Amino acid sequence: MYxxxxxxxxxxxxxxxxxxxxxxxxxxEQGSSWWSPGDDRMFPKFSEYQNASGKFGxxxxxxxxxxxxxxxxxxxxxxxxxxVTCHQPSDAMSLSVPTIQKRWQxxxxxxxxxxxxxxxxxxxxxxxxxxxxxxxxxxxxxxIAMPWPPRPFNGKPVEPEFSIEVVRDPTGCNLDxxxxxxxxxxxxxxxRRPRPVINIAHLMELPHGVPPFNNFFFNDAMPLxxxxxxxxxxxxxxxxxxxxxxxxxxxxxxxLTHLExxxxxxxxxxxxxxxFERQIYGAQSFDNLAGDLTxxxxxxxxxxxxxxxxxxxxxxxxxxxxxxxxFSMWESTDDESQETQQDKVKAFKASVARGSEIFRExxxxxxxxxxxxxxxxxxxxxxxxxxxxxxxxxMGMDLSPGFMDLxxxxxxxxxxxxxxxxxxxxxxxxxxxxxFLGREIYTHDPGRALITGKCTDVGATMTQQLRxxxxxxxxxxxxxxxxxxxxxxxxxxxxxxxxxxQEKADLVNFMRTL
Amino acid sequence: MRVYxxxxxxxxxIVIWSCLMSQKVLANEHIAFVACPIARDIGPQSxxxxxxxxxxxxYGLFDPNGYNRPMLKHKVMVEGExxxxxxxCGATRIKGVLSVMREEISPECNQILPDDGSVxxxxxxxxxxxPEEHRQRAFKLMAEVADNPEASLQxxxxxxxxxxxxxxxxxxxxxxxxxxxxxxRSSGPELRKLLYLIHYSKFSGGHFLVRSYQGASRxxxxxxxxEKSGMAQERADMFAELLTELGINKKGFTIxxxxxxxxxxxxxxxxxxxxxxxxxxxx
Numbered sequence: 200m201y202x203x204x205x206x207x208x209x210x211x212x213x214x215x216x217x218x219x220x221x222x223x224x225x226x227x228e229q230g231s232s233w234w235s236p237g238d239d240r241m242f243p244k245f246s247e248y249q250n251a252s253g254k255f256g257x258x259x260x261x262x263x264x265x266x267x268x269x270x271x272x273x274x275x276x277x278x279x280x281x282x283v284t285c286h287q288p289s290d291a292m293s294l295s296v297p298t299i300q301k302r303w304q305x306x307x308x309x310x311x312x313x314x315x316x317x318x319x320x321x322x323x324x325x326x327x328x329x330x331x332x333x334x335x336x337x338x339x340x341x342x343i344a345m346p347w348p349p350r351p352f353n354g355k356p357v358e359p360e361f362s363i364e365v366v367r368d369p370t371g372c373n374l375d376x377x378x379x380x381x382x383x384x385x386x387x388x389x390x391r392r393p394r395p396v397i398n399i400a401h402l403m404e405l406p407h408g409v410p411p412f413n414n415f416f417f418n419d420a421m422p423l424x425x426x427x428x429x430x431x432x433x434x435x436x437x438x439x440x441x442x443x444x445x446x447x448x449x450x451x452x453x454x455l456t457h458l459e460x461x462x463x464x465x466x467x468x469x470x471x472x473x474x475f476e477r478q479i480y481g482a483q484s485f486d487n488l489a490g491d492l493t494x495x496x497x498x499x500x501x502x503x504x505x506x507x508x509x510x511x512x513x514x515x516x517x518x519x520x521x522x523x524x525x526f527s528m529w530e531s532t533d534d535e536s537q538e539t540q541q542d543k544v545k546a547f548k549a550s551v552a553r554g555s556e557i558f559r560e561x562x563x564x565x566x567x568x569x570x571x572x573x574x575x576x577x578x579x580x581x582x583x584x585x586x587x588x589x590x591x592x593x594m595g596m597d598l599s600p601g602f603m604d605l606x607x608x609x610x611x612x613x614x615x616x617x618x619x620x621x622x623x624x625x626x627x628x629x630x631x632x633x634x635f636l637g638r639e640i641y642t643h644d645p646g647r648a649l650i651t652g653k654c655t656d657v658g659a660t661m662t663q664q665l666r667x668x669x670x671x672x673x674x675x676x677x678x679x680x681x682x683x684x685x686x687x688x689x690x691x692x693x694x695x696x697x698x699x700x701q702e703k704a705d706l707v708n709f710m711r712t713l
Numbered sequence: 714m715r716v717y718x719x720x721x722x723x724x725x726x727i728v729i730w731s732c733l734m735s736q737k738v739l740a741n742e743h744i745a746f747v748a749c750p751i752a753r754d755i756g757p758q759s760x761x762x763x764x765x766x767x768x769x770x771x772y773g774l775f776d777p778n779g780y781n782r783p784m785l786k787h788k789v790m791v792e793g794e795x796x797x798x799x800x801x802c803g804a805t806r807i808k809g810v811l812s813v814m815r816e817e818i819s820p821e822c823n824q825i826l827p828d829d830g831s832v833x834x835x836x837x838x839x840x841x842x843x844p845e846e847h848r849q850r851a852f853k854l855m856a857e858v859a860d861n862p863e864a865s866l867q868x869x870x871x872x873x874x875x876x877x878x879x880x881x882x883x884x885x886x887x888x889x890x891x892x893x894x895x896x897x898r899s900s901g902p903e904l905r906k907l908l909y910l911i912h913y914s915k916f917s918g919g920h921f922l923v924r925s926y927q928g929a930s931r932x933x934x935x936x937x938x939x940e941k942s943g944m945a946q947e948r949a950d951m952f953a954e955l956l957t958e959l960g961i962n963k964k965g966f967t968i969x970x971x972x973x974x975x976x977x978x979x980x981x982x983x984x985x986x987x988x989x990x991x992x993x994x995x996x
Binding site: 407408410411412413415418419420421422498499500505508509510513514516517518519520521524525527528560562564566567572573575576577578579580581582592593631632634635637 | 752754757758759760761763781782783784785786787813815816818825838839840851854855858862863864865866867868869870871872873898899900901904905908951954955958959
């Protein structure tokens with residue numbers, strides 16, 4: 200007699216396996232877990248990743264890709280890291296502190312993320328102890344060792360206009376005999392957040408509609424630099440200090456430093472990385488209160504599709520574009536009783552719409568900002584967040600592009616930091632001083648000045664895009680704001696804006712949906 | 714910046730000269746002074762504007778040459794012609810140039826006047842400053858937004874049309890680029906003119922002759938402000954880099970540097986802080 204049992208068992212097992220595979224595939228697509236190098240997953244056409252406010256969505260316009268041999272996802276160097284290690288899809292292709300801390304717990308600090316070279320406060324510290332990795336674990340900061348004196352930039356030698364002295368060195372790395380300023384390799388260690396590798400196609404587009412500054416740097420009215428790999432004029436939006444002019448150049452630099460590769464990536468690998476970075480667009484796609492941010496009823500500027508359809512590198516501070524598009528469909532003049540869930544949702548959406556308006560309409564005195572007020576705008580320059588430094592359509596970058604120091608790196612700080620190194624910069628008498636601080640500047644991070652060698656650039660870093668904020672706290676290049684409320688409070692203090700509590704809440708709600 | 718100290722003889726000469734000049738100022742209304750700028754708030758939907766007080770009068774500070782607006786914490790040098798009857802920022806307009814004294818910080822320059830409603834704000838609608846065709850399209854898109862919110866993400870501000878091809882006969886072209894005191898930053902509008910000149914040269918061929926100058930400015934109080942030594946050379950170096958980056962090879966231009974400051978007269982001294990460019994088309 201023919202026994203159907205084994206066949207049934209086989210079918211059942213197959214069905215279970217299929218279901219399990221589908222579950223695994225969905226789990227991967229839901230992106231609920233950490234991406235380790237060599238995970239060999241598919242990177243889908245659309246994926247969503249949970250965060251505290253909802254979900255971050257990524258559209259991969261080239262369709263699903265197999266990451267098994269993809270250089271962005273493959274460990275290339277001896278420390279076991281890949282690009283994805285510090286640019287996690289769940290964290291808007293950056294890294295959030297909750298993710299970092301969970302990774303530490305899950306791996307007992309053994310993940311390649313915590314590599315001694317820059318995942319610890321200094322490679323000379325005893326590795327594996329949380330205190331040796333405190334800046335990464337608490338502020339999400341990666342050590343960046345900048346050569347001192349600066350290397351030639353954009354093909355031109357750099358003669359620094361200032362000397363640099365270490366005043367305080369809580370990590371020990373700037374005075375370290377092997378890694379410090381006076382070491383044979385002579386480097387200045389600064390600590391910065393990984394920038395989100397998302398919407399790069401927007402960042403790489405030269406500005407439009409601002410002649411002649413589509414090809415000229417606003418601050419000195421000189422031509423924008425050319426990409427070393429392409430010879431084409433490029434904006435400088437990619438990195439905090441503008442050193443990585445193109446995705447390929449950035450990847451090369453990152454591979455040699457963060458991945459500790461001995462040899463540069465091949466051109467094919469670099470092209471694959473750049474293509475991937477240019478084809479992914481991301482934004483918050485779901486909000487726990489507002490629901491689906493991609494629906495027809497939602498403001499068109501929300502959700503990752505907005506980044507796909509939106510023209511790139513355009514001024515958005517105008518009556519049509521309103522930086523992130525129209526939000527009036529969420530406006531409400533009803534009394535905002537919040538008795539039912541429906542009331543709460545309606546009230547939240549109204550708050551987001553108000554936040555959008557505050558962002559673009561409420562002006563304040565932007566004053567004493569080095570590299571900003573002194574580039575010809577005047578001091579003070581009375582603008583809103585959106586009409587001032589975050590004016591780029593759909594992205595919220597500074598189109599000009601904007602290096603500046605808001606008072607996060609240079610003294611007098613609005614957020615006192617005892618965890619970061621402190622440098623004293625002394626500029627030569629014959630150079631133009633920093634416009635508001637003069638020739639003697641105390642700073643946690645000399646910023647762009649470590650690239651250009653210019654006194655006027657001390658402390659300046661590039662304005663950041665505003666997408667995926669809910670997925671990638673803390674904020675600012677030095678991780679000074681733990682959450683969006685701290686970010687708003689910082690601006691309120693720094694520029695004496697006087698936002699009401701309601702306005703602060705509205706701004707936070709607005710930003711969390713981006 | 715150098716302010717020349719004055720000997721007794723020189724002081725007498727300056728007083729006489731100033732008397733003569735003051736008559737001329739009354740006649741031609743030229744004025745030159747250094748003062749703290751004062752910011753004036755003109756309403757919640759406007760940027761601040763700037764004024765300066767000098768000799769008991771208040772002048773509105775308007776920079777026609779692009780972005781070179783006054784900065785609190787820094788003094789401003791004002792050089793120009795008083796335009797009676799025209800008001801800027803609620804004060805008499807000066808037609809001329811402004812130079813922010815960037816090299817020195819002046820903490821005492823830190824006054825912001827609150828909005829008292831006395832200054833009418835201009836319409837800040839960017840669209841009203843655009844070419845007609847662009848403006849019409851922007852307004853059309855705005856009208857669509859109620860039915861089609863995605864229209865709010867469409868392109869509203871366009872790149873200007875490219876320069877049209879240049880046809881012969883090609884003739885000598887000249888351009889003066891003016892600079893604020895001790896500055897080598899070109900203004901946006903003048904850069905556009907330079908870009909046109911370079912565009913012209915692509916058709917006409919020829920050679921650029923560039924002359925770089927630095928200047929001194931005689932103020933109404935008799936002080937002479939001279940730009941720092943080497944400024945003309947710095948401007949020349951910057952300009953050579955600019956031309957090279959814009960595709961003019963080194964054989965395509967000659968730069969002459971006038972290292973001594975052009976003598977100050979107290980009238981339109983700002984015109985001496987310049988780079989003059991001549992394009993002589995190929996034969």
